[in-house]
Amino acid sequence: MSRGSGRPPATTTTVTRGANSGTRVTERAVATSTSRRTPNRWQVGRLVERRVETPTAQTLVLEVPDWPGHLPGQHVDLRLTAPDGYQAARSYSIAGPVVDGPGGPRIEVTVQRVHDGEVSPYLIDVFGAGEPVEVRGPLGGWFIWRPEETAPVQLVAGGSGVVPLMAMIRARRAVGSKALFRLIYSVRTPADVIYADELRRRGRDDFGLDIAYVYTREAPEGWRGEPHRIGLADVNTNGWPPDLEPLTYVCGPTAFVETVADLLVGLGHPSRRVKTERFGPTG
């Protein structure tokens, strides 16, 4: 992706690891309805902050002046335009509630670098503070958790598939929901855990939230078992039993999502309560 047409920076960008949004930003309550304005309209957003989450993933905070609000699980399309007019657009899940910044509403996305990718390396390495990006959204009306829901929730993430699931965990906290949540998060190594500090904190402080990790390549010291790909025992032990009628959200690479969805349905979870979001064509 060539560098998009830039305008002078409007604000400065700060880089921190795993911290939450800037101190000048006040968290606004989670929107409980989607926009009456059309989400299919492209509008110009601007990068105002960048946070390093892992060696290969960063959170980008975008100021989007006419943002209509969103529900946890929804995503945006980002479109970049090179000086020669070439355009590339990709979808990114919204990572948390909208926040009020000094220049207007802000949303966050977390981008994982895809080796040989066109857009994700650009967003991580090149896209600069104050630069514009076209934003369309919020998009997606199926893979959403409504904060008024009271059913137990199980979240199963593979890699960057944790992003929309984190939006649900953050929304649960923001509205004071008592719904019981369980997250099963599959990652290659401990260094690949996105939102590691916040997940550690929330696992300790957010009553009713349980978090279990599955490591596929390298496990931390003291972790029970050998690194492995997610399997029946992981889902059975760390998820909810079907008779509790949980709502399930599975997100990650296509092969991961299909494996987990099959396991869940095989365990007796009705497929209509297993919602899936596929991020890419490969595992």
Ligand SMILES: Cc1cc2nc3c(=O)[nH]c(=O)nc-3n(C[C@H](O)[C@H](O)[C@H](O)COP(=O)(O)OP(=O)(O)OC[C@H]3O[C@@H](n4cnc5c(N)ncnc54)[C@H](O)[C@@H]3O)c2cc1C
């Ligand atoms: C609804 C939705 C939400 C998404 N949310 C996020 C998000 O929150 N964070 C995030 O990082 N990504 C997310 N994605 C994936 C994102 O849209 C892009 O596909 C990803 O950033 C790769 O784009 P690229 O231009 O870098 O790679 P491309 O140039 O499009 O692809 C390069 C190569 O990588 C393969 N590839 C493409 N995408 C992936 C992938 N996700 N995993 C593995 N291989 C891939 C392609 O087949 C190709 O071989 C989401 C996708 C969807 C559909």
